[in-house]
Amino acid sequence: MRILIVLNYFYPYVSGVSEYARSLAEDLAAEHEVTVLTGQHASDLPKQEVVDGYTIVRAPILFRLDKGYLSPALLSEFRRLQKQADVVNLHLPMLESSLLAALTSKPLALTYQCDMAYEGSLLSKMAVWGVRRSCALALKQADQVATLSLDYAESSPFLQPHTAKTVEVWPPNRFGKRALNSVDSLPDAPGSVAPGEIRIGFVGRFVKEKGIDVLLDSITHLSDLPVKLMLVGDFAGVAGGSIYDDVKSKIDGLGNRVELLGKLDDDALEAFYGNIDILALPSVNRFEAFGMVQVEAMGFGAIPVASDMPGVRATIRTTGIGFLARPGDAEALANAFRSAIEQRNTLSRKTVAERTLDMQAHSFGEAYEAVFKAAQNAADA
Numbered sequence: 001m002r003i004l005i006v007l008n009y010f011y012p013y014v015s016g017v018s019e020y021a022r023s024l025a026e027d028l029a030a031e032h033e034v035t036v037l038t039g040q041h042a043s044d045l046p047k048q049e050v051v052d053g054y055t056i057v058r059a060p061i062l063f064r065l066d067k068g069y070l071s072p073a074l075l076s077e078f079r080r081l082q083k084q085a086d087v088v089n090l091h092l093p094m095l096e097s098s099l100l101a102a103l104t105s106k107p108l109a110l111t112y113q114c115d116m117a118y119e120g121s122l123l124s125k126m127a128v129w130g131v132r133r134s135c136a137l138a139l140k141q142a143d144q145v146a147t148l149s150l151d152y153a154e155s156s157p158f159l160q161p162h163t164a165k166t167v168e169v170w171p172p173n174r175f176g177k178r179a180l181n182s183v184d185s186l187p188d189a190p191g192s193v194a195p196g197e198i199r200i201g202f203v204g205r206f207v208k209e210k211g212i213d214v215l216l217d218s219i220t221h222l223s224d225l226p227v228k229l230m231l232v233g234d235f236a237g238v239a240g241g242s243i244y245d246d247v248k249s250k251i252d253g254l255g256n257r258v259e260l261l262g263k264l265d266d267d268a269l270e271a272f273y274g275n276i277d278i279l280a281l282p283s284v285n286r287f288e289a290f291g292m293v294q295v296e297a298m299g300f301g302a303i304p305v306a307s308d309m310p311g312v313r314a315t316i317r318t319t320g321i322g323f324l325a326r327p328g329d330a331e332a333l334a335n336a337f338r339s340a341i342e343q344r345n346t347l348s349r350k351t352v353a354e355r356t357l358d359m360q361a362h363s364f365g366e367a368y369e370a371v372f373k374a375a376q377n378a379a380d381a
Contacts, residue, residue, distance in 0.1 A: 027365030152311030201276035221334035301349020
């Protein structure tokens with residue numbers, strides 16, 4: 001099968017959306033001809049290259065608008081590439097989605113990653129309105145829709161009208177079973193953790209929706225415990241702008257109770273996951289639809305603490321491991337950390353990893369093969 005995957009940002013840009021699509025491309029490339037069409041978000045990136053058995057085509061960007069951009073070249077590349085494809089897979093949200101859906105005559109499968117929240121300046125809110133409207137039109141034209149969790153889909157006003165053609169495909173743990181095999185022998189994580197400290201980790205971009213300010217505030221409610229907060233992620237090259245400058249004073253105020261580790265490669269991230277006690281996912285709005293880092297960290301035995309939001313809570317509810325907190329509530333988050341510390345003392349890292357991997361026993365690539373075949377059948381009907 002010749003598969004065309006289209007999304008705004010892709011490798012080496014790191015986000016939940018891009019990593020999900022990257023895992024999908026890698027899995028499918030073993031059996032299929034896969035092309036990923038995306039924007040050239042950095043000028044030094046090649047316009048075309050082959051990575052892990054699939055082809056990446058990057059279209060030059062005309063100009064940026066908050067988290068998104070305009071790229072007439074992406075439209076022209078899409079018209080060319082979709083002619084060669086057996087199925088087209090668009091990853092939403094995407095401003096161009098309705099136009100791309102109208103331009104293709106091929107079976108269309110959408111991956112609906114998340115709703116977009118109205119926030120920021122008036123211009124940003126207008127851009128969000130345009131993206132939401134475009135996604136709604138694309139969903140109507142889709143032959144099949146994949147969502148990260150039915151919990152999220154059932155709460156989305158955009159997905160609710162399309163439940164008959166929507167299926168759940170949970171994100172993969174890209175570290176896989178090697179996480180379980182190495183859980184007892186991982187090297188020390190980066191950072192300066194002292195013996196006896198309770199290590200709370202965060203992995204993600206420094207953007208408003210991740211709730212980093214709430215996370216930092218929660219640590220002030222744990223002054224009676226030897227807690228060390230370790231922050232991993234890109235706090236500079238972030239689409240839509242980083243909030244690092246906004247939270248720097250809170251970071252500085254916590255002194256040696258918080259440490260910035262920056263962006264880590266996969267080997268260092270594995271070590272990090274294997275040495276934290278708790279993984280924090282304090283997201284505050286519907287931009288967060290699942291939180292793949294939960295599954296990754298749990299694969300190395302960490303206990304998750306996350307916001308009680310549709311999709312985000314699915315992993316904790318399914319495994320029975322971890323705790324939920326009211327979004328945006330620093331004190332509630334601190335209380336969830338206290339509960340997680342107690343659970344950390346009763347569950348081995350291996351038990352957490354095994355239960356997480358059992359939850360994800362399905363093949364990610366095979367699940368999407370079924371999605372694409374359903375799209376082809378619907379298009380032929």
